[in-house]
Amino acid sequence: MARGRILIAEDEVITSLDLWHLLDMWGFDMCRQVSTGEGAVEVAAQERPDVVLMDISLRGSRNGIEAATEIQSRLGIPVIFISGFDDAETMQRAEAASPAGYFVKPLDFYKLRSTIESVIRDKTESA
């Protein structure tokens, strides 16, 4: 049985592919990959993942923070940011989207995994 359903919104193909493989290997059910903010909102609405891993700098007209804000508020799906930005200004903007976590690249996969598991656990318990 899958341990939860995850959507990855990341415009770096190699990073996205690597994350997809790792999460799949760890037993998570994976949504199709997206590389734009609009795509993230659309797939999240269709496939209803348990968690969204969201890059901040994405292709398309909507960045990861905007997409995360809508996914969180409209769909009630927790979002974990994965970003190369670690400046105070970006992190403060990201904070406004009430994320479940913020991971700076290069990612510490083990910490990321335990955060995903904990977010899904909290979601299941509160359901």
Added chain:
Amino acid sequence: MEHIKDEPETHMKERTFSLEASNRELRRHIEEQALYEERLRASEEAFRKLSSEFQAILDAIPDNLLLQAPGHHIIWANRGAARSIGSAVSDMVGKRCYDLWHSRSEPCENCPVAETFVTGASAYQEVTTPDGRTWELRTMPVKDEEGTTVSVVEVGRDITERKWVHERLKTSLREKETLLQELNHRTKNNLQVVASLLSLQSHSVTDPQALNILREAQDRIRSISLVHEKLYHSRDMSRISLRDYLEDLANSLITGYQADPGRIVLRLDVADIPLSPDIVSTCGLVVSELISNSLKYAFPDRRAGEIMVTVSTAQDGMFELRVSDNGIGFPEGFDFRRTKALGLRLVAQLVEHQLQGTIGLGSKGAPEFIIRFPAQGYRED
């Protein structure tokens, strides 16, 4: 009869005496008057000289200096003020300042001169004239014996160029911050791509040794990336706290390697030393290799234990880095310089050639690497 004869003569003498006295008095008065006039002339001359010197000094000041009466009438102006509106000083006296500078028929809003007339205190204001120039205006009250403000001195300085340079500097600083932010973002993304390429490669590898090699390479990328992260967040871009860095790095390694958290505990005792990014980066690679080595070989069969990392300053000004564990110990005849594993050979090379230090094993029972490197003399290019 004799008496009658003498009377006119006596009278004459007295009269003569009186006239002579008056004459002397008059002469004395004339002399005093001449002296006073001479003194007055000298005083007037001194005053004219002083006045002309003051005028020259006030005219030499490039700022606009004005003395204004109530109603903003100009009582006096220096040449700087006249020059700023292409006029002569004599043409300005009696005119209103708001008419001359702002082509207005009434005082400007927030006029510091008006404020000083009301409050009797100094005031400051920045204003822009119709020609687009920005002025810094400072005012001072001139008071009479009763303390009433009778006139106001206004000093106006053209700060258009200063403001322009300030704005340019601010823009330039913002551009540099954005550039640095973007560079940091790019670097982190690129490091992630490199780590992900190795990670993706490892998904198709089954050989444990090859997997281990790929894993170690990813750890090395993380340790370098952590220096970059610390540097970006450091107030002083030329120094990083070795303690902060090693704490993050070692904890990340311990967490990453252990399937069962808490089995191997990390003990850190690192002096808070700010060092150059080059030294910190090299120390990071060294500590990363030594901790990985302990995690891989010192605690077989799920043994529990501790890994200790200490950094201190020795009396001779050298830094001493020690990494040890309480695991099973080195194998018989162990020589880290001759081992085939890249990690320990890399450590020796980094210490001796990059840190210009020495590396050796501790003499006590537990396996311990002791690294000493100089605080000074490190190539900081």
